[in-house]
Amino acid sequence: MRTATLQKSDLDRVIDLLSQADYRVIAPQNQPRLEGPDSIDVATFQEVQPGDSHNIGEGLSTTGIKPFLFPKDEPLFAYENRGKKVVLTEVSLDFPKTVILGVRPCDVASVSSLDAVFSDKNAGFNDELFTKRLEKTTFVSYSCTEPDVSCFCTSVGLAPDSDKGSDLHMTELPDGTLHVEVKTEAGEKIAAVIDSLLSGEGDAVARQQAGVVAAEKITRLRDSASLLPWLQDLNNFGDEMWQRLGEKCLGCGACTFECPTCHCFDIVDENSGNKGYRVKFWDSCQFDHFTLHASGHNTRNSQFERYRNRFNCKFKIYEDVFGEKGCVGCGRCIRGCPVNLDITEYMAEVAQKATTSAS
């Protein structure tokens, strides 16, 4: 499909054109922060209007694009008791036409992990709240040139410049221009809208090179081939490693809520008097109540078991059920962890154990 060159300085124009074409434009944006040493930069994906600031291409956003496909909280329906009657009100499933700009390769790759769960292709049930959003969304991805110390996408079969799941992919070249690759029909539509800003065929070689250079910068381990077999060997479920590495976990949900592929949710009725909403909101396998039974029994009674579950979920259960990894190596769970619990330490440990047992 088509490739072309785009001036980085034209990104603002891209936003203008897309907005004019009635796209809801989502782009990473730095959040306002208080003065003083205690505050740090936080970038999140936000709806942007022409003229708004954005930081496309500047590092990896603190939170991913998950909220635009699977919001942190949303209503399933509203209800109201009237005498003996219950009146239900559905939520609207008609979502705006959306383009998400400057998505990093890891984030855009994560969409298929969510899709695996919410669409009917495996689960046999189609969560329209997700799929209808997905239908309306176009992803314009943007290669990493400066992966940071926590990135490990190369360990999970991705790369700083991979375009898995992308509709239109951009790569920043050393000369400051952007190499644009159209990947899908939806991508074509975007290209058409910003056609006036595109020129030539771009520079495929330089793009390749940029990818290699970026990949070089990733310091965390790269081989995760041995993970699956080791995890599938149930004898290793009781390995002392789980406890040793996991006992410092304090049981917050930071890793799961920042994770682009974590998808667990809870449902409650938010009641006020005679009416209320049935609400779906993010839940975390790291919370001690996550597996608490009504009987009082808790199948994962201690924190290391909960993290073991998370690790298995990403690298075993996903593979078993969907035939792909549930991790895209964005490294957010590492950055966000208050106690520096590091998923790649688990991976390293496993790899090492696997090799020793093999030999």
Add this chain to the structure above:
Amino acid sequence: MAKIGVFVCQCGNNISRTVDTADVAKDASEQSGVVFVEDYKFMCSAPGQEAFKKAIRDHDLDGCIVSACSPKMHEATFRNAAEAAGLNPFKVEIANIREQCSWVHNDKEIGTAKSKDLTHMMIQRVKYNRPLERYRMSMTKRALILGGGIAGIQAALDLANAGTPVTIVEKEPSLGGNMARLSETFPTLDCSQCILTPKMVEVQNHPLITIRAFAELEKLDGYIGNFKATIRQKAKSVIDKDCTGCGDCWEKCPFTVESEFDMNLIKRKVIYIPFPQAVPTVPVIDRANCPKFIKDKCGICADVCGPDCIDFTQEDEILEEEFGAVIVATGFELMPNVYKEYGGSSMPQHLIPKKMNKKQRAAQPRSTSGRLPDVINGLEFERLASASGPTGGEIRRPSDGKKPKTVVFIACVGSRDANKGVEYCSKICCMYTAKHTMLYNHSVHDGKAYVFYMDIRAGGKGYEEFINRAQDEGAEYIRGRVSALRKKGDKILVKGADTLQGCAVDIEADMVVLATAMVPQADAIDFAKTLGISYDKHGFYSEQHPKLMPVDSSTGGIYLAGACQGVKDVPETVAQASAAASKVMQLFSKEELMREPEVAIVDKDHCMNCWDCVTVCPYLAISPEEVKDRDGNVVKMVANVNPGLCQGCGLCNTVCRSKSIELQGYTDQQVYAQITAFEGAFV
């Protein structure tokens, strides 16, 4: 799904005047869980309650709302009715649409809207009311009576004669109180002591009555049925079990001070009984004035005492006793003369800042201080007129003992005067002033009595007749106030006004008697706090309901008798004392005490023993408890509530962060339901 009944009461037209009860009922019927509504004229009436019970039975209701008057009025009524109909009483709630709606809003639209809202809130609440069972507990069937005046005496006799052991605590050395000071009593003019002292003797001889004279209540713990009283028996310096009351000691005692009992008109000895008929007839040594205690001189009393029962080393004794009920009969005192122009100089008790402690308040000048000679108050006149008084019943004026030829009586001194005195009418002054004029005329035949009055209030059996008789016997009533009293030679110039004649009146009087207002005891408010009962702005103790519960204090198991609750004359006081006694009998008539189940309970799974609840509980009702596993090892400690001590204040519930302790009847879930039902609809 809940099956709730809503009963909207019209209360005649009390509610329906400003609330469209039919609409409220209709609206309620549309609420979820409501299966039955009724709009009725008088829910509290017998047919109303029948309808209530019938509905519960017919529709098998599991919750009821009565939208009617304040829960204080009829919550109990309907809860009992529900119980009779087989519904747990605590599944009944009252929506207060009378006191807090129909009576205070004149706009029907608004009243109706608010009533709907209040009803909604209760409908939601009742869904989470748990069926609760009352607790049964034992009680101590002994009564404590505070104050040995006529009220205390009457209550004690009634109770004792009904077979209840009683303890009377009196701060003075003898029973009798103010009534013992009176000469004769209106309207019959029978001698006060002649009717009082026999009762005092009866008390003394009654096997079921313990008298603790010269003693005070220090502390009252516990709750209805199970009070624990800490009583300080002040040191009499006399061993009363040995004392025969022979009187040698006080006859021989060489030292004297002013007699409180005789309103300081005469001296008494330093070892003394307040008056000859005192009960018990055991003297006490006034240590503040006794040289033995001041500079270790004298000691004659000990020498002359036959049974050798004087004990200078005796110390205050702290007694801890248990009681099931308390009757407060602490009586009154006369307001000091607050009128500078009447030679008054002291400050009325109720104007003294609350902050003052007992001592400071006691230090305030009393009515005797700094005033014109021969200007006296009612009680002082009573002593002058009393056969056992300082003048042996002859009316002589204090300054020089002359028989006063002209006496001016001034009514309403301090009463009915919000600025200088108290707002209320002291009620008995009209009567005792009339009585005084008669006593005076009977004693000084050529004397002239003048009475300055505002109105005559003689509502009572034979009272009006009594006033007329006083006038017939020569008392001259002048309608008007006195503007000033001046000293003129050995007389007092009374400058008054006759508002009927419309002229000024000057009278040169030999003596002036002020009918000063009745006020609560100086330390009434502190004492109320000791007891934990409520009081009004004057310091009179508040009854639980002004009409229907006039002898119950705000606290269960504590009852009120006599002037401590409000101004009263003797017959009223006696009546209330008997009423209080019968209340106690009622309480004691049951085998065991039923306790309301609205107490705290602990969620032992989640309690994380921070002991915040233990720390804040005002009743020490919460204590740590061990949770053991099957093998008896202590797994953890949790809080545990003693339902007998818990009074249901809910402090623990509020301080518990994990909400692992909750107050039954006011659980978080119930309040939450009320809040979330809140719509605040204005119209």
Add this chain to the structure above:
Amino acid sequence: MIEQIREKARELLESGELDVVIGYAEGSDPSRTTPIFCRKPEDTDKLVLDGRCVNTLPAYLNKRHEYPKKGWKKTGIIGKGCDIRAITQLVAENQLKRDEVYIFGAECEGVVAHPEKWDGSLHEGNCASKCSSCDVKIPLDTDFYPGEKPEVDRSGPYLVTAPALATLVKMDDEDRFAFWRDDFDRCFKCYACREVCPHCSCNICITDRTMPSWVDQAAHTKGVFGWHLTRAMHLVGRCTGCGECTRACPVNIQVDLFNQKMKEVIQESFDYKSGYSMEVKPPLITYNTDDTENYIR
């Protein structure tokens, strides 16, 4: 300094007096340290102590985290001044017995506000604001202190030093509300603020209670307001000011500003500093009859 601690820790582990020593070790990247549980004497070689040691380790002593605490008779713990305040408070609240812990204390130079800001050294620019007015750099209550422990006067008031607080207080109500609303919009209720807090010791949090659900569980702004107000209220007079809740927040909501503000209030109104005494009752479970009531009609 850390050498002496290592030595002592090793000694006590060898003698079996301690079952474990909780401390800091090198993290998975150079800017970070991570909590470590030294069970074997040789583990103590991993111990480090410097400006990167941000975690409040007493969170592990908190009952709610039954694991890993389970089965330990006596726990050694390396504490910065502020951590030791937390221990004191835990003891005061009966969540811990003083003789269950052995406290290694050392002088603290302050810590970095956030690992992200670590550039190899500690300085004005990256030192946490809580450290600038710290009166426990020489820790209060220790069982082991390398060298001679100097006496420090701690009678002074608790100073609120987060510059952000001043700005917020200056704002008028609408702006302040708007500020929090926008910040809370980011919150997705991962409860990191709760889990890192040494004083959130309930074994069921009020937000996990559903009968009734005082705090909406969903992370819409109303629910987030509810949560942070509740959290702050529950920490009034108990927070010992380690600032972990802010540091741990993945989306940089400075929730500890609430706690700091309340510390100020408690100090002025009730003259109470939490974490300095095991005997004095926290202000909200006691009272004086002459407490200020200028706000009451």
Add this chain to the structure above:
Amino acid sequence: MSKGIIRHDFEPKIMGFVCKWCTYSGADLAGTSRMDYSPHVRMVRLPCSGRIDPQFVIKAFEQGADGVIISGCHPGDCHYNEGNYYARRRNLAFRNLMEFNGIDTKRLEFSWISAAEAIKFTQIIDKFTNQVRELGPNEGYRVLLDPYASRLVKSSEESAA
């Protein structure tokens, strides 16, 4: 005696949390004395001001209250001896917290009203109602009240068992 009711374009919603021994009885007395006061307040009857949990107030605001009244017995008069002292401390802290959160503390009333002070009760209610009316709707919270209103389609009636 009637003041007559004037309708304003904004009528505040006010929630009250009161002690049943004093304020609630004071309100009853106001009723028995046929006093006349603003009809905006809805009171929740509690055993003691010490039972009033800040959660109640937060929830009330979340329910759309424009103001909240808390009231108990005068110091020293608590039926449970000390409940109101704790309430006093807790609410001092809570007030400051609300203020720091950006809620105008003029919307949060705390008063001592004894069972005898019917007049004070009506005065407080009237005064506070006017005060809140002048402040206008509690905009801050109003916008948060119904987080999902915009997400709904028009209601489809269907009855459920």
